[in-house]
Amino acid sequence: MAIRQAREFSMIKWMDAGAARVCLLGMALALSMACSTDSKAQSIPLEEGIFSGQLHLEQARIDDTAVPNEPVIGKVKIITDPEPSQEGDVFDEPVTTRTLDVPKPDAAARFLETAPDVTSAAKYSSTQTYEYDLGNLVATASADGIDFTEAAALIAPIKGVIRFPDELSKDKIKITYPVILFLHGRSPVPDSYKGYDYLAKDLAKHGYVVVSIDAASVNNEMVTFKRPDEADIASFPPKTLQRLLPGVDINSPPPGKARIKWLLGLIRAKYASGDASSLARGQLILGTLDRLRQINQQGQKTKAGAAGPLNVLKGKLDFTRIGIMGHSRGGHGVVNALRLKDERLKTTANSLAESIRKKPDLFENYPLLVAATQGTADLAVITGSDKFKKALKAHNIFLATGSKGDGKSELYGFKGGFLLAPTYAGSDEDKPKNVPLAVLLPGCDGDVVTFDGAKAFDKNRFGAKDDQAPRYQVLVQGANHNFYNAKWTSDDASNYLEGPDFCKSNAKGNVRLSADAQRNSGLFLIDSFMRYHVGREMQFASYWNAQARLPQAACPEGKGSCDERVVLTVQKGGSHSKTIQSFNPARDGSSFNRTVVLSGIHEHALCDLPVSKPPNPFAVTTCTPEQLPAFISAVGGAPRQGFLSVADHLELSWTKIDASIVKNLGDLSAKGYDSLTFRIAVARPMDQEVEVTLTDTANQSYPITASNFSDALHNLPRRKDVDVKIPVVDHPDDEVYTEGQARIFLNMVAIPLKAFEGVDLAHLKELKLAFPKESGSVAITDIELQNFGRDELIASKTGIGLASSKKPEDKVLLISQ
Numbered sequence: 001m002a003i004r005q006a007r008e009f010s011m012i013k014w015m016d017a018g019a020a021r022v023c024l025l026g027m028a029l030a031l032s033m034a035c036s037t038d039s040k041a042q043s044i045p046l047e048e049g050i051f052s053g054q055l056h057l058e059q060a061r062i063d064d065t066a067v068p069n070e071p072v073i074g075k076v077k078i079i080t081d082p083e084p085s086q087e088g089d090v091f092d093e094p095v096t097t098r099t100l101d102v103p104k105p106d107a108a109a110r111f112l113e114t115a116p117d118v119t120s121a122a123k124y125s126s127t128q129t130y131e132y133d134l135g136n137l138v139a140t141a142s143a144d145g146i147d148f149t150e151a152a153a154l155i156a157p158i159k160g161v162i163r164f165p166d167e168l169s170k171d172k173i174k175i176t177y178p179v180i181l182f183l184h185g186r187s188p189v190p191d192s193y194k195g196y197d198y199l200a201k202d203l204a205k206h207g208y209v210v211v212s213i214d215a216a217s218v219n220n221e222m223v224t225f226k227r228p229d230e231a232d233i234a235s236f237p238p239k240t241l242q243r244l245l246p247g248v249d250i251n252s253p254p255p256g257k258a259r260i261k262w263l264l265g266l267i268r269a270k271y272a273s274g275d276a277s278s279l280a281r282g283q284l285i286l287g288t289l290d291r292l293r294q295i296n297q298q299g300q301k302t303k304a305g306a307a308g309p310l311n312v313l314k315g316k317l318d319f320t321r322i323g324i325m326g327h328s329r330g331g332h333g334v335v336n337a338l339r340l341k342d343e344r345l346k347t348t349a350n351s352l353a354e355s356i357r358k359k360p361d362l363f364e365n366y367p368l369l370v371a372a373t374q375g376t377a378d379l380a381v382i383t384g385s386d387k388f389k390k391a392l393k394a395h396n397i398f399l400a401t402g403s404k405g406d407g408k409s410e411l412y413g414f415k416g417g418f419l420l421a422p423t424y425a426g427s428d429e430d431k432p433k434n435v436p437l438a439v440l441l442p443g444c445d446g447d448v449v450t451f452d453g454a455k456a457f458d459k460n461r462f463g464a465k466d467d468q469a470p471r472y473q474v475l476v477q478g479a480n481h482n483f484y485n486a487k488w489t490s491d492d493a494s495n496y497l498e499g500p501d502f503c504k505s506n507a508k509g510n511v512r513l514s515a516d517a518q519r520n521s522g523l524f525l526i527d528s529f530m531r532y533h534v535g536r537e538m539q540f541a542s543y544w545n546a547q548a549r550l551p552q553a554a555c556p557e558g559k560g561s562c563d564e565r566v567v568l569t570v571q572k573g574g575s576h577s578k579t580i581q582s583f584n585p586a587r588d589g590s591s592f593n594r595t596v597v598l599s600g601i602h603e604h605a606l607c608d609l610p611v612s613k614p615p616n617p618f619a620v621t622t623c624t625p626e627q628l629p630a631f632i633s634a635v636g637g638a639p640r641q642g643f644l645s646v647a648d649h650l651e652l653s654w655t656k657i658d659a660s661i662v663k664n665l666g667d668l669s670a671k672g673y674d675s676l677t678f679r680i681a682v683a684r685p686m687d688q689e690v691e692v693t694l695t696d697t698a699n700q701s702y703p704i705t706a707s708n709f710s711d712a713l714h715n716l717p718r719r720k721d722v723d724v725k726i727p728v729v730d731h732p733d734d735e736v737y738t739e740g741q742a743r744i745f746l747n748m749v750a751i752p753l754k755a756f757e758g759v760d761l762a763h764l765k766e767l768k769l770a771f772p773k774e775s776g777s778v779a780i781t782d783i784e785l786q787n788f789g790r791d792e793l794i795a796s797k798t799g800i801g802l803a804s805s806k807k808p809e810d811k812v813l814l815i816s817q
Helices: 017-029 197-205 230-235 238-244 257-271 279-298 309-313 329-340 349-358 367-372 379-384 386-394 452-460 515-533 591-595 732-737 790-798
Strands: 014-016 075-079 129-141 152-163 175-183 209-213 317-327 397-399 414-420 437-442 471-476 566-571 577-581 596-599 603-607 649-654 659-668 675-684 691-696 701-705 747-752 764-771 776-786 811-813
Touching: 075 309, 129 279, 129 309, 129 349, 152 197, 152 279, 152 349, 175 197, 175 279, 175 329, 197 209, 197 515, 209 279, 230 257, 279 309, 279 317, 279 329, 317 329, 317 515, 329 414, 329 452, 349 367, 349 379, 349 386, 349 397, 367 386, 379 386, 386 397, 414 515, 437 452, 437 515, 452 471, 471 515, 471 747, 566 747, 577 659, 591 596, 591 659, 649 659, 649 675, 764 776
Parallel strands: 129 397, 175 209, 175 317, 317 414, 414 437, 437 471
Antiparallel strands: 014 811, 075 129, 129 152, 152 209, 471 566, 577 776, 596 659, 603 649, 649 776, 659 764, 675 747, 675 776, 691 701, 691 764
16 A cells, blocks of 8 residues: 555745735844744744745644643653753854855855854753653554555654753743654664764754654564564574574573573564564654644643653644654655655554564563453454553553544644665655755765665655755765764774775775764754754755855864865755756656767766666666666675666766767756756766856857866865866876776756856857766766755845835745755
């Protein structure tokens, strides 16, 4: 049963221009008040947009009448903060919206400013960390990521840690605070959910309620584990058991039932799927939100009936502004939460009873429930009994919310999803809609070595026509999988033998980030994404629109510039981008053969986007006439280095200088757009150059050197002005990787249209991409015009360039995502 979105929402809200100006003025006069007509709870007053025409996504439909009419019963305790907030460190810096590089930025420059450090200008102090246990969710696990077939119920405790602004319980104005949730991946490390406290603490200081979910119960689930069972273990010969458990002394316990149970536990722990589809992870996110919404409506109490520590959150949470981040399998859980947000998979008391009857030993922590399922196989009789109902209440168990009778479920206002080194598998037919989505790829990931995140971005980068939400791919060179979680201290990249040497921290010429440097980078990328998209803090808009440098605090040792370390790809949604050439027949038609001319190209191939859907969950790219040798790479049967993106693309190889691809534009107007963008992957050698030329209908043309505007032309973090002279000479340390041993991705080149001096942008005739190196292999896709709001940013910094309307009936399109 594939999940279908119940409905799509128009994402455009029109706001009277005069009202918008009054609202902004009111915020300037009184920062403590949100500009709202709501006489009840107001949203926390965060920064408004500086880009004219910024879009606000439609408000979520939150029906608090569906909340259980009782407080949440749970245990909450304070975890001592090793670095407690100091009373004097708040408000000690002026509140600034951006760091200005120059008074008047160059409209044709790559960067217009430097992004602000996320840790600066804190407006709040953070509480210490509260660890909570708010009951138990009945969720559903499945090994099938396509249709979620053969699903089985499990019990997932609603546990985790939470931080929020200390001022939340003291404010005199009834305002509400955005909610951010983190979900860790599958790891045997205890307390993995505590590994993102460095992110949570910073966000809490800037006005966010931050929850990190404990998903250990999902990681250890065995309800989807089919064989072997105890009877199989008893029948297995010693040779089979030793093969299943290498290095284990299988004869250690004495023969008998205890030994069989011990062996079965070891095999289950080693081979269980841990909810391979991440369905339960998605439900755990939504179930945690359900519990928080109940607290927001009814409060939180202890078992003794006293007000609990989280009772202060009553009436303080804003469920129209939610951000979620998932790491590793948690990233897949985020995707499922966004898929399920409109129409959920319902869990029932019957499905729980059935799971308990099949595998009662897996529910030994809930003895009253196990006892209530004995004596009859009739599920209706079991779940209708007082014994079963009392057991549910005694164990504080609730069911994952299902759809209402009208086919709709309560909608939470997800304003951002961040996939951190995610796993990704399942149907491509049910994409997250109308939610800004970022995928971070650690360039030296030694765990998810198939780089599923690249697939997640490529398959979700385009939404429906009315989907205005942007998508991002963030390649962090030198980062491994684990260090973003402070509890995951093992260096997966150095321990992974099949990875490239430049990812091994003990290798000569390695490009690795230290654990601290990696987390500093992650702190900026994750928190700025959340604050921009969830909190509408527009000081971060320029970075997420590819116009700002990284702040020094996000760089190794906290100094200098390091934009070569983080390669950002931006795909604007809806009307904010216009395809010139995608190399996808469904979007281009037959335009490739009619409007594209290849010169000096030795061989080429057109490759499609593999679509995973029933019955083929693992579709692979197919190319016409066939994939070029430079792009075929596999180690141990699965691609782990070489070309790892899967977007539809054009592959090119050449052996002479100045090979080129020319696109006939007819008489194309670039009105409404400010940047020419395309994605490129360099397969051979390690560095390339592209000379980009636009020509207008009057034959005026202007060439641009692409490497002046992007770090996408290097497969390692090489600074053009320091490390390498392009296009003639490669860096000497790169020579050993020139045959595809690097990890290669399609990354964005973005050139401001105003850089093409003297070209009439309203009448474009031709685009030429020329390759000055004597040989090479590259992949090209997504040649587009995009609007990154450059003119609005320049106008905000110079005070010129924006025409104000004097007509009260004029409308302004707001775009905050």
